Amino acid sequence: xxxxxVHEAMAMPEQDPQERIYNFKEVPLGYTPEMAxxxxxxxxxxxxxVCISGCPVGIDIPEFIKLTAEGxxxxxxxxxxxxxxxxxxCGRVCPQEExxxxxxxxxxxxxxxxxxxxxxxxxxxxxxxxxxLIPERExxxxxxxxxxxxxxxxxxxxGDLAQRGYNVTMFxxxxxxxxxxxxxxxxxxxxxxxLAKEVNVLTQLGVDVRTNxxxxxxxxxxxxxxxxxxxxxxxxxxxxxxxNIPGENLNGVYSANEFLTRAxxxxxxxxxxVDTPIHVGKNVAxxxxxxxxxxxxxxxxxxxxxxxxxxxxxxxxxxPARNEEIHHAKQEGIxxxxxxxPVEIKGDKxxxxxxxxxxxxxxxxxxxxxxxRPVAIEGSEYSFPIDTVIMAVGQGPNPILLNTTPGLxxxxxxxxxxxxxxxxxxxEGVFAGGDIVSGGATVILAMGNGRQAAGAIHEYLS
Amino acid sequence: MxxxxxxxxxxxxxxxxxxxxxxxxxxxxxxxxxxxxxxxNGERFPLTIADTDVGAGTITIIFQEVGKSTFQxxxxxxxDAILDVVGPLGKATEVENYGRVVCMGGGVGxxxxxxxxxxxxQAGNEVISIIGARTHxxxxxxxxxxxxxxxxxxxxxxxxxxxxxxxxxxxxxLIADVNKKVDRVFCIGPVPMMRAVANxxxxxxxxxxxxxxxxxxxxxxxxxxxxxxxxxxxxxACVDGPDFDAHLVDFDLLVQRQRMYHKQEKLSWEKWKGIHxxxxx
Numbered sequence: 001x002x003x004x005x006v007h008e009a010m011a012m013p014e015q016d017p018q019e020r021i022y023n024f025k026e027v028p029l030g031y032t033p034e035m036a037x038x039x040x041x042x043x044x045x046x047x048x049x050v051c052i053s054g055c056p057v058g059i060d061i062p063e064f065i066k067l068t069a070e071g072x073x074x075x076x077x078x079x080x081x082x083x084x085x086x087x088x089x090c091g092r093v094c095p096q097e098e099x100x101x102x103x104x105x106x107x108x109x110x111x112x113x114x115x116x117x118x119x120x121x122x123x124x125x126x127x128x129x130x131x132x133l134i135p136e137r138e139x140x141x142x143x144x145x146x147x148x149x150x151x152x153x154x155x156x157x158x159g160d161l162a163q164r165g166y167n168v169t170m171f172x173x174x175x176x177x178x179x180x181x182x183x184x185x186x187x188x189x190x191x192x193x194x195l196a197k198e199v200n201v202l203t204q205l206g207v208d209v210r211t212n213x214x215x216x217x218x219x220x221x222x223x224x225x226x227x228x229x230x231x232x233x234x235x236x237x238x239x240x241x242x243x244n245i246p247g248e249n250l251n252g253v254y255s256a257n258e259f260l261t262r263a264x265x266x267x268x269x270x271x272x273x274v275d276t277p278i279h280v281g282k283n284v285a286x287x288x289x290x291x292x293x294x295x296x297x298x299x300x301x302x303x304x305x306x307x308x309x310x311x312x313x314x315x316x317x318x319x320p321a322r323n324e325e326i327h328h329a330k331q332e333g334i335x336x337x338x339x340x341x342p343v344e345i346k347g348d349k350x351x352x353x354x355x356x357x358x359x360x361x362x363x364x365x366x367x368x369x370x371x372x373r374p375v376a377i378e379g380s381e382y383s384f385p386i387d388t389v390i391m392a393v394g395q396g397p398n399p400i401l402l403n404t405t406p407g408l409x410x411x412x413x414x415x416x417x418x419x420x421x422x423x424x425x426x427x428e429g430v431f432a433g434g435d436i437v438s439g440g441a442t443v444i445l446a447m448g449n450g451r452q453a454a455g456a457i458h459e460y461l462s
Numbered sequence: 463m464x465x466x467x468x469x470x471x472x473x474x475x476x477x478x479x480x481x482x483x484x485x486x487x488x489x490x491x492x493x494x495x496x497x498x499x500x501x502x503n504g505e506r507f508p509l510t511i512a513d514t515d516v517g518a519g520t521i522t523i524i525f526q527e528v529g530k531s532t533f534q535x536x537x538x539x540x541x542d543a544i545l546d547v548v549g550p551l552g553k554a555t556e557v558e559n560y561g562r563v564v565c566m567g568g569g570v571g572x573x574x575x576x577x578x579x580x581x582x583x584q585a586g587n588e589v590i591s592i593i594g595a596r597t598h599x600x601x602x603x604x605x606x607x608x609x610x611x612x613x614x615x616x617x618x619x620x621x622x623x624x625x626x627x628x629x630x631x632x633x634x635x636l637i638a639d640v641n642k643k644v645d646r647v648f649c650i651g652p653v654p655m656m657r658a659v660a661n662x663x664x665x666x667x668x669x670x671x672x673x674x675x676x677x678x679x680x681x682x683x684x685x686x687x688x689x690x691x692x693x694x695x696x697x698x699a700c701v702d703g704p705d706f707d708a709h710l711v712d713f714d715l716l717v718q719r720q721r722m723y724h725k726q727e728k729l730s731w732e733k734w735k736g737i738h739x740x741x742x743x
Contacts, residue, residue: 277726351718
C-alpha cells in the first residue's frame with residue numbers, strides 16, 4: 001500500500017533568535033517523541049537505501065528510522081550505537097545535508113528525511129531516560145593501544161578498540177577531553193554536559209583517560225611504541241593561521257581558536273565568576289566563511305557585541321559553513337560582508353584595534369578547490385571602526401608531535417602521510433587519522449577515519 | 463591532581479612549591495615551563511620550572527603574587543593539590559659550552575635563570591651571574607645561584623644589599639674588561655630589564671638570549687595568544703620559544719600584549735581580595 005508522502009521535513013523547535021543572542025543555551029531544542037515519530041514515518045524505507053552510502057561510519061539509517069517510527073526509541077538508539085558511539089554529538093554537528101541526507105530519495109522532489117534530527121532525538125531520549133548504552137566488551141585482549149588526542153577521531157578509535165577488548169589509554173593535552181568538541185564548538189551548538197556524558201561511555205568501557213599529557217612533550221611516540229602494541233595519532237589540526245596583514249598583533253585580534261577556547265573551554269562568558277577574561281567590544285569582525293567563523297561570530301554576538309560582522313572573500317554559495325549555521329547566524333542578526341577581504345587592521349597609540357580596512361572582491365575562474373577564485377578590485381578599499389577582529393582562516397598541523405617523532409613522514413602540506421584506508425603511517429605500528437592527516441575537515445570525517453583505523457589496528461594486532 | 467609536597471616563603475609575596483609531577487619531572491630541561499590551572503574556575507597560566515628531582519618525581523615552581531591567580535595559588539598549603547599541571551612546555555634553552563657566559567635574573571626571574579646557570583656550568587662554561595631585585599628582602603635563591611656560578615653579583619635598586627643600581631651595572635663592567643670576553647648572555651626578568659640588557663649587549667655585539675613571558679592559554683601552539691615579534695616575524699612563544707634572540711625581540715609589542723587584560727585582571731583581583739584578604743600571607 002502506497003504511503004502518503006509528506007513533502008516537508010518536521011521542523012525542529014528552536015530558541016527564539018531575539019532571546020538566544022543573550023544566552024549560551026542550545027539553539028535547536030530537539031524533537032518531541034510525536035515529532036520524531038512523525039518525521040521517521042516520512043521515510044519510505046527504500047529497498048536499496050542510498051542514505052547509508054552517505055554516512056562516513058555506515059549507520060543502518062533505514063532500520064533506526066523504522067524503529068523510531070514504531071516508537072521503539074531505545075532500540076533505535078542501540079541500532080545507531082552499533083556504528084556510532086557519539087550519536088548525541090553527531091546528531092548535532094554532522095553536516096547531514098552533504099552526507100546521509102544528500103542522496104535521500106525523498107530529497108529529489110521534496111525535503112530529505114531529517115536523519116540528523118532523528119539521530120539526535122534517539123540519543124537524547126536514551127540519555128534522558130538514563131538508558132545510555134555501555135557496550136559490553138566482547139572479550140579481553142592482552143594488548144595495549146595508545147590513542148593520542150581525545151577529539152572525534154581519537155574517541156572513535158578508543159571506543160571501537162575498547163569494545164573489541166583491547167586495553168586502551170587515551171592521552172589529551174588539555175585539561176578536558178573532547179578536543180575540538182570541547183574547546184572549539186560552542187555550548188549553544190553542543191552542550192558540554194552532553195559531550196562529557198558521551199565521553200564518559202569510554203571510561204565505563206575501560207578506557208584509561210589521561211588529561212594534561214602532551215605526547216611529543218610529556219612522552220614521545222617512540223616511548224609509547226615501546227610500551228604499547230599500537231599507537232593511533234589523532235591530534236587534530238591545532239595551529240591557527242593568520243593572514244600576514246599589518247596589525248594582526250594588535251590587542252583585540254584573536255585567532256578563532258583562542259577566542260573559542262576562552263569562551264568554551266575556559267567558559268569566559270561567566271567572567272568574573274571564572275578567572276579567564278575575554279575581550280569583545282561593540283563591533284566585532286570575524287574573518288572567514290567556515291563553521292569556525294560562524295561559531296566565532298555567533299559567540300561574539302552572545303558576548304555582547306552590538307554589531308557582529310562576518311567578512312568573507314567569496315560569496316555565500318562558496319561558504320564552507322553548514323547551511324544551518326549560516327541560517328542561524330542570519331537569524332541572530334550577524335551582518336554578512338561578502339566578497340570583501342581585510343588588507344589592514346589599524347590600531348591606536350596603546351596598541352588596541354580601532355579600524356579594519358577591507359578590499360572588495362569579485363569572483364574569477366574556479367581554483368583548485370573548484371570554488372570561484374576571489375579577485376581583488378583595485379581601489380575599492382574602505383575602512384570602518386572595529387573593536388575586535390577574529391581570524392578564522394584555517395589551521396595548519398601542530399608542530400609538537402611532528403617535530404619530536406623521527407621517521408614520521410609528512411605530506412606536502414605538512415600533515416601526517418597516512419594510508420587513506422587503514423591510516424597506517426610510515427612508522428610501524430603507528431596509525432593516524434582526522435585533521436592531522438586531512439587538514440581541517442569535519443567531526444564525522446574524523447570519526448570515519450577513526451573507525452577505519454580501529455579496524456586496521458585490530459587487523460595489525462591479530 | 464598535583465599535590466604540593468612542600469611550600470616555602472622566599473620573600474614578601476614570593477613563594478616556592480615542590481609539586482609531585484613525575485611525568486613532567488622526567489622530561490623537563492632548563493628553560494621549560496608548565497601551565498597550571500588551580501581549580502575548576504581557574505585560568506591557565508604559565509610558570510617556569512625552577513628545578514626538578516627526577517628520582518622523587520617532583521618539580522619546583524617559584525612565583526610572585528601579582529594578581530588573582532598567583533595570590534590564590536599562594537594560599538594553598540602543603541598537602542593541597544593543584545587541579546591541572548601540564549608540561550614541560552616550550553623549547554629547552556640551548557645548552558652548550560659557549561665559553562664565558564653571563565646569566566642574569568631580575569626579581570622572580572632569578573628562579574628561571576637558576577636552572578640555566580646550573581646547566582651552563584655543568585656544560586663547562588665559566589658562569590658569571592648577576593641577579594637583581596628592588597630591595598634586599600626580594601633577593602631570592604642567592605645561595606643556589608652562588609653554587610651554580612663561578613662568580614655572582616647581586617644588585618638592589620635601593621642599595622639595601624649588594625651593589626646599588628641595576629643589573630646592567632656589573633654587566634657593563636664585565637663587558638668593559640678587554641682581557642676577558644663575554645661569549646653569551648642569558649637574561650630573564652621584567653621586560654624593562656631584558657630590554658636594557660638587550661640594548662647593552664647589542665652595542666657590544668654579544669649574543670643574548672631572553673625568555674619571554676606573554677599571556678598564554680593552552681601553551682601547545684593551538685591558540686596563538688602568545689604571539690611575539692622576533693626579527694620582524696610573528697612567533698608563538700609557547701612552541702617557538704620562550705627563548706629568543708634578545709636583539710631581535712620587539713619588546714614594545716610584548717608589553718602591549720601583556721597589558722591586554724589589564725582591566726579584567728584588576729577586576730578579578732579586587733573581587734577575590736574582597737573575599738579572601740585574610741588568607742593572604
